Amino acid sequence: MSPRRFNKINNNILWSSIHYIIKTLSLQVKLLKIKAHSGNHFNDIVDIQAKLGHTQPIPTTILHDHLLNQTITLSWNKEIPLNKDVCKCINSTKSNLIDWALSSKWFHFNGRNDTTSPLHSKDLKWRIRCSTLTLPTLDIMNRNSPLLIKDHTQCLLCNNTVESNVHLWECPEIYERIRIGFIALGDKLIDLLSIHANKLVSSITDSVQYSNTFRWAYRSKPIHPVALFLLKSYISNDLCVVSNSKLTFGNIDMFTSDQRVAAAISRIQVIDNNRDLERGYINPFNDF
Ligand SMILES: [Zn+2]
Incomplete structure (x- = not known):
C-alpha cells in the first residue's frame, strides 16, 4: 500500500501501533467481530476504558516515529499528528479561515x-x-546546496533575519x-x-x-x-x-475555449533544458 493511501486510513497511527505490537511479540491474532453491548465481558472492559480515556484532560500520545508503517506522518502545526484523511481534517477547519x-x-x-x-x-x-512554503528562499537553498551557498542565509533586503518562506512576506524592507x-x-x-x-x-x-x-x-x-x-x-x-x-x-471567464485552443496551436515550441528538474510538484488540491 502506498504511503499516500495509508495516510487516508482513519486512526492509522493506532493501526500501526497494533501492527507493531503484534509483530514485535510475534502474536498469533484472530479477528472476531463482537456486537456492541452484547454482554461480552472483555468488550465491556474495553468500552469502559475507551470512555474513561475520552474524559482524560490530557490526550494519550502515541510515539509514532519508530513505527515502521508510519513512513510519513503529516502533522498539524508541528504538534498534532494527522492520523486520518488530510482532506477530511481540513474540512473541519473549513468554517474558519480559508475557503x-x-x-x-x-x-x-x-x-x-x-x-x-x-x-x-x-x-x-x-x-x-x-x-x-517551498519557494527557493535562502534557508532552503542553503539546505539543498550547502556546497554552493554555505551559511549565507540572511535576508538580502534587511540582513537581519534568516530568509525563509515566512520571512519573505514579513520582512520590514x-x-x-x-x-x-x-x-x-x-x-x-x-x-x-x-x-x-x-x-x-x-x-x-x-x-x-x-x-x-x-x-x-x-x-x-x-x-x-x-x-x-x-x-x-x-x-x-x-x-x-x-x-x-x-x-x-x-x-467570469477571460478567454473562450476556442481562443485557448487557437493560442495553443500557434504557440512556438520552446525547448526547455530544465524541464526534468521541474517535474515532481504535486498539486495539493488534486483531491478536491
Ligand atoms: Zn528581510
Whole structure:
C-alpha cells in the first residue's frame, strides 16, 4: 500500500501501533467481530476504558516515529499528528479561515489565453510553492546546496533575519511594496465589483476597505494574517464575504475555449533544458 493511501486510513497511527505490537511479540491474532453491548465481558472492559480515556484532560500520545508503517506522518502545526484523511481534517477547519473550495478553483484557474501554456505552468508552480512554503528562499537553498551557498542565509533586503518562506512576506524592507500592492488590488476589486454588481458603489468601497484583507493596507497597519493567506495563494473566507455578497464569480471567464485552443496551436515550441528538474510538484488540491 502506498504511503499516500495509508495516510487516508482513519486512526492509522493506532493501526500501526497494533501492527507493531503484534509483530514485535510475534502474536498469533484472530479477528472476531463482537456486537456492541452484547454482554461480552472483555468488550465491556474495553468500552469502559475507551470512555474513561475520552474524559482524560490530557490526550494519550502515541510515539509514532519508530513505527515502521508510519513512513510519513503529516502533522498539524508541528504538534498534532494527522492520523486520518488530510482532506477530511481540513474540512473541519473549513468554517474558519480559508475557503478551500474556492482556493482549489483558484489553483486550477488559468489566466493565460492558452490551454497548455508554459506560463500557466509557471503560475501554477508559483501558487504551489507559495502555498506549501517551498519557494527557493535562502534557508532552503542553503539546505539543498550547502556546497554552493554555505551559511549565507540572511535576508538580502534587511540582513537581519534568516530568509525563509515566512520571512519573505514579513520582512520590514518589503512591507511597503506589499502594502501598495494590496491598495492596488483593493482598488481593482472595488472597480470590478462596481462593474459587475448592482449594489451602491459606496457600500462596495466600504466593504473592501474595511475588510481584514485590505484595511491594514489603507491604514498603514501591520499586515493582517488574512492578507498573508492571499499572498500565499489561499482564498480566505474574509475575501469571500467581501465579494460573495456582491456578485458570483462563476461566470467570469477571460478567454473562450476556442481562443485557448487557437493560442495553443500557434504557440512556438520552446525547448526547455530544465524541464526534468521541474517535474515532481504535486498539486495539493488534486483531491478536491
Ligand atoms: Zn528581510
